[in-house]
Amino acid sequence: MILTVTLNTALDITYHVPSLRPHASHRVSEVTERPGGKGVNVARVLAALGHEVTVTGFAGGTTGRVLRDRLTEVPGVLDALVPVSGATRRTIAVVDGRGGTTQLNEPGPVIGHAEWSAFQEVYDDLLASASAVALCGSLPPGVPVGAYAGLARTARAAGVPVLLDTSGAALRRGVAGRPDVLKPNAEELAELTGSHEPLRATQDARRRGAGTVVASLGAQGVLAVTPEGRWRAAPPAHLHGNPTGAGDSLVAGLLAGLVEHLPWPDRLTRAVALSAATVLSPVAGEFDRTAYEELLGRVAVTAEANAA
């Protein structure tokens, strides 16, 4: 199975309003609620592709109970979340009539020492049967900032390939754990390396410890710097839609390609097609299967010359 780690899981709530005006009162016309956090989203996409997935991380409080209840309704996803005394955070996405989204994210529960230790034991046990592991998203308060570096090292010691998708200090410190794959977006890459030039920044990120860096560049697709070569992979033309979850679908595509031992160009094709099919889906964070299959034939992968 593929293991995804979400230390800061979330109950993702979406509100629809005609238009969001600061300091006004709004009647919400439509409410949806689903289990969230990057690793949970990645797991949902992997399961939809037919992979066995286990999710771990933390869940607690009433919101954690709702999240776990909802997770049982997702076929193919196994729940190995570790209970904590604090309450799982909520995120509120307020979608207005113009298609814009205003995001409000709660901070997440404070994780105690004993809870962090309990998680590490569960993680070690799960690695024994994992074909790959993804470390995803922000760290809740109480988890050491170097957490991802430690988890990446443990995975590598167990012979399990590890992908890291996070930001800020967790990314800066996590890359030192030498993850096999790093998946930053343009902003995270710039924050990590200080460079806004994608190729230079991607190479720099790789020198900091990652085996491969796959930088997601939004509508332009991805730039991958791997031990086997460098590629750019781009979706056809410009896609109109909701980019929520596109990065998580990209990670799911990379993991699926990894466990199926696809060559890099094929992995990137799959990842970019999944990501684009997520932008095109009418439901935020889901991918449109028909669009995905059609896009597989339309992603352009080009080898990048050795330079810089």
Place this chain on the structure above:
Amino acid sequence: MILTVTLNTALDITYHVPSLRPHASHRVSEVTERPGGKGVNVARVLAALGHEVTVTGFAGGTTGRVLRDRLTEVPGVLDALVPVSGATRRTIAVVDGRGGTTQLNEPGPVIGHAEWSAFQEVYDDLLASASAVALCGSLPPGVPVGAYAGLARTARAAGVPVLLDTSGAALRRGVAGRPDVLKPNAEELAELTGSHEPLRATQDARRRGAGTVVASLGAQGVLAVTPEGRWRAAPPAHLHGNPTGAGDSLVAGLLAGLVEHLPWPDRLTRAVALSAATVLSPVAGEFDRTAYEELLGRVAVTAEANAA
């Protein structure tokens, strides 16, 4: 005991953010959660004043369970909420650094026929031991728009004085049930009567069926048209603070004065002092007890000449 009815109870969530910007992502720095809905807020204030209060209405789902759990922590308030299959709504108040509040209100659960019947039975039973009843707030979907008129008639038939505090169609139809006290704000009064002139509109509202109309006019205090006379009651000068819950405190003050058989000027003094002490409180919806006691001596009540 005093009975408060909240058909559309809510789990009130408050988020603090430095500044709310549409289409941006925000980290919430502080989250608070408490049982809400107008009648629940009224009950909290009455209990703090030393009155025995019972709350009824509907509660359901995970949010309803959290609301009822929290209600057990409020001393002096008895929970007689009727369970429903739908989930109690959440309301989100996003408070920004400038003290402005952006409100997002979920619509509330759809109430079934059997649930509405079950509530009416519980309500009838509770009236037997009630000294006064307050019908508060919006109607959830599924409850007939004339609900408050029926509940007011039942209360009057049982000899229990009834106060109505609602808006829109629920107010327009509810006033036909001849509540003893109607507590509209300026906007509700204008919507009900078509007049923006407070005295004229208050008198008109009374002619529509209410025994007494106490119109809340924000910073200017209240205008009361009663069978015993007309009064204006105003807090001293201009108060700076958060008006959230000021209307609910006003209702609590009117009910407390009613069951203690205070003369109207004293009831109005108490209600206006409570309302002003709620504006001054650092916690939204709570009243500042020291400010309340001090304000009791500073509310100006003036008899209004018979005219128009």
